[in-house]
Amino acid sequence: MKKMHIVMSVLMAGSLIMAGCSTQSKLEGGGAQPAPGKDAGAAGGKVTIGLSLSTLNNPFFVTLRDGAMKAAKESGDNLVVVDAQNDTSKQISGIEDLIQKKVNVIMINPTDSDAIVTAVQEANKANIPVITIDRAANGGQVVSHIASDNVKGGQMAGDYILKTIGGKGNIVELQGIAGTSAARDRGKGFHSAVDGKDGVKVSASQPADFDRAKGLSVMENILQGNKDIQAVFAHNDEMALGALQAIQASGKNIAVVGFDATDDAVKAVNDGKMAATVAQKPAAIGETAVKTADKVAKGEKVEASIPVDLELITKK
Template identity: 55%
Template sequence: MKKLSLILMSLMLIIITGCSLEPPGWAKPKATSNLNEMKIGLSISTLNNPFFVSLKDGVVAEAKKQGLKVIVVDAQNDSAKQSNDVDDLIQQGVNALLINPTDSSAISTVVQTANTLGIPVITLDRSADKGDIKALVASDNVKGGKMAADYIVEQLGKRAKVIELEGVPGASATRERGKGFHQVADSQLKVIEKQSADFDRTKGLNVMENLLQGNPDVQAVFAHNDEMALGAIEAIRSSGKNIPVVGFDGNEDALKSIKEGKLTATVAQQPDLIGQLAIRAAKDVLQGKTVEKTIPAPLKLVTKE
């Protein structure tokens, strides 16, 4: 019903404005320079992941500093729920949307609805496939994937046999991290298996257990995020093997695991900084300023040394 009501609203706007995509004044975000009157909607893919909790905390802290109110919703890694959540935020009259997509394709419809209503959209960590996005605030996931592959080659040499644990199918971060990894791996490593574990620790453990049974000669693992990497480590330790694992994100549990000599390395992002940069971009957009289409947050490879 929510989705239907927004579709009807969009059609009404087009009829009222003479078949133009320009919405009438009453449907546009409230033009004001008073930040205390502005509301930002934040849709997070999941809060069952320390990385996205840090991202959310960065948004909330910076919004408070800037005098902005934030309404946070958790999609729980469900793309249909996320679309409904964003529908709700639109109906609550938010001035701007910050979206961390669960699925870059599935989120496109509500992004386009927001575009029709004149609500600016900024994406965090992952992009949307369609619609007008004012800015994508993210690490360079392609570069990060390449960094992981380069490190494995450096440690184990060329043609090392590697398993790749992929993230949520359809997420831009999954595509981009895999792309960067394979820019190196396809010529310098031997990827013997790759399988999705949905950026989830428990799934990472279960998938890794199964892959170890069929690939006893694996020499290294690259996981598209730290949660899957930490799950993979548990599976490897239970098997009695000692296989280096490289993750991606740099979350607190991963950094602790590296210090303890369990996780080998992680391509560390700065999720709190991504959140801060997204709020600053939203503030600029709401005040009529131009922002860069891509706003990068630096990456670094973290190892025990």
């Protein structure tokens, strides 16, 4: 009995030692890992930020990317940029790649505010915070949206056009990509300024998909069917510059107002070829987005909506 008691004591002591080792193992790293995007950089590690852009075939988004790269360099963050080339399926695939790379935060400039929802939700499932830039997503969980007030910008453009044409005349509207919040909001602001005004009519409102070549062809077709036009409002400068080409070829004198204040558009304004453009400051949007993403990755609280100032650019 005495010998058995000794054996039992040894076995119990061994069990306690094993239990202690097991508990220590869990405390040292056997527990749940922090979700991607949370507390990144807390131990001095680099933050990796994914940036999905609708297209880099547009000077506005090239400038936005450059602003983001500048901010990432200053903060020591890694920035991974993917170009959707205005293809929604390509953008979703690119975001899936960023999720697989386990980036800390994903910043998205949607090609389509509705179609991008599934990609946002996939990032949500992977516990990767999402920030939208310039254009919003119509679903999924987004921690912050960084953009200009596109409604206000559209209204600024409409007010300036009314002033330019003396509150009387026919106006053409060139719309951006259908389904994008930027096109919807800029159009909303523009119509709030011009609709219902006596002597003013929006004689044509057609999409040209934020593209210069399409802006040219759409404006050519409009000019063939309507000779009496006093002004054009384009939802971005690329379309405005395309419309300007068509107007110059027609020999008509029509005021053109764009949106974005790209270098080409500002030059056209200063040369007296375009009437105005609404400056959206893409570099500032890119910089603000990265700074916000860095805060999110490190567990800091950020505002749900962060506006970037607008400015109407007219001839100096």
